[in-house]
Amino acid sequence: MMQTRNITDLQSANALTTARRMTVIHPPSFSPFIVFTGLARLRQHLDLLWTLIVHRLKVRYKQSVLGPAWAVVQPLFLMLIYTVIFARIARVETGGIPYPIFAYTALLPWTAFSSALTAATGGVTSHADLVKKVYFPREILPLSYIAAALVDLMIASIVLWGLFLYYGVQLTVFALWGLPIILIMITFAAAVSLLLSALQVRFRDIGMAMPLLLQLWMFATPVVYPLSAVPEQWRVFYTLNPMVGVIENFRRVMLEGIAPDYVSLGIATMVSLVLLPLAYMYFKHLEATMADVI
């Protein structure tokens, strides 16, 4: 049985009801059209998305001593750990770039991606009570976590800037590519978290598997080692992971000050742009029965 919310907003011809919006609810039917009706509904609830983003940030640091400094602690300590392992012990070849800055430049977007995904995947199930009692577009829940993770990314960027000063890294005009690269990452993170958060309503296993999955994913992405360390014959397959295009190119434009690799960036863009509407459709498809199974 196809189960998708299908709400059509009609403007009634009746003069009495011109100010009112007529909502007609039908049994769910699966069609790409739900992307548009879904977005129209989402637009009516943008204030909720905004309130929840602010709420995430406020709640996260209430009753914590370090507060927003936690946004920096994670990438910073990971950088220190990886520096010890991969620069002192394993000696990864970074092409002359000091390892701490090599790692931090990649860990900055990676931790944003991984913490966004971890929180967003549980976004719907952690609000089970609300989902059972109130209607609002459910995608707001995972999306609000992604937006909140981006604020952490901004805070952690201050440390990157400090490291650049310390190591005397000169930003070039290619650093401007940093913004579209982050946008691609957000698109991809949104797509993946829509898929996973909807699936988690049915299968709590997803949440259990997330830490392991993200760990594996990080090692399948050039975060702690450069792309050049990957054998040539595996590159094509390897680059299908959109995070490769994101992380490698973020490092290229920020740290190395050179143009991005358009092939890997193109793949990441394509995958994200195709995946997002599909993921949204799938999410809306499952949304119709979320309250029944959560």
Place this chain on the structure above:
Amino acid sequence: MNDLEFNRVSKRYLVPEEEAQVAAGSNRLLSKLKSLRKSHKEFWAVRDVSFQVARGEALGIIGHNGAGKSTVLKLIAGITSPTAGEIKINGRLAALIEVGSGFHPELTGRENIYLSGTILGMSRREITSKLDLIIDFAGVREFIETPVKRYSSGMYVRLGFAIAAHLDPDVLLLDEVLAVGDAAFQTKCFEHISRMREEGKTIVFISHDLHAVESLCSRTILIHRGELVANGAPREVIAEYAEVSSRFTQSTAEVVEGTIMSKEAAITSLSFESAEGANHYRTGAPLVARITYTASEPIADVKFGVYFYAENGELHSQFTTEWDGERIDLEPGIGTLTFLCPALSLQRGIYYADAAIIKRDAADGVVIDWQPQRVILCVDFGKTVRGMFYMPHEWHLARHGETKDESSAENILVETS
């Protein structure tokens, strides 16, 4: 002009049957994986229900727990989707299903107003314009910058309702919300809802509180086992509800609410009567309850029980034949047991009653049959003024210094049967 229309709406739930599979001793993972594919039991929570609510009408929806009332509400609110049919809503809808929805304990009262308000569908600008009204309605002005985790439960509930009360919808859905807060706040909520009615808002009200339904609603529908069985004036539909609930459709379930039943005999009905006829019960007036049963085999030494519950399901009083000494042995066939109460002590209100047959000799009393909380008893005003319950009583006045015999009938001012 209808603000809400239900056109042949049905809702089916698929209930997984994994428990049975695990019990069969099969591999747990395997059965779990199998259950992804099939073995779902169908359950129609709402079946082919149609009704309309005109603008300015207040519709009450009544029915037993699990009859499908809440599903109807969830369908209107958009929380879940129908399996068949069509629902039309004209105008802005607000569902007040539970107060304090989306409150976060760490946030202040003010922050929670914005959070809960936007969850319920208000815009931030709208909330800002109503902020003072909400704070004053809830009466929490001094604590508005305090995290709500430090609020008393009363303050919490008041704030939750205050937000919801200021949604200003065209169509308002209410689910048991009046059952919150203290008496004074409940009155305030009730007045607020009555005012919304006067303003011409369309209201859909789901409640166990039949008195609230009667005083608030202009029309009532009765949902029984997912189907609409009555639609009309509240008083008549409530009477119909009482009627429906006393007719037992014999369930073959051997386990109800965790009680295992042996089913050698079955209770076929539990009905009430009074001197004024069915459905007219008054505090202080005599009440007769009749339990009819069918026994399929001889059962020695049983006891019957009649139980009365408050609206919230709390047990009010329990009476069993055991206390009155006489031994009861059931013969195969049909019988009636009559319970005579000379003066009903229950105050005006709605009560639920049920009956059970229990084996006496067994250590923990094996239940033969029990039909939980099925029958409704609506009690009207009678011989009481205020308080929790009525007591059969007499008044005697003795004037000191007079020579008359105190026990003479003339001194009894009031005698109560």
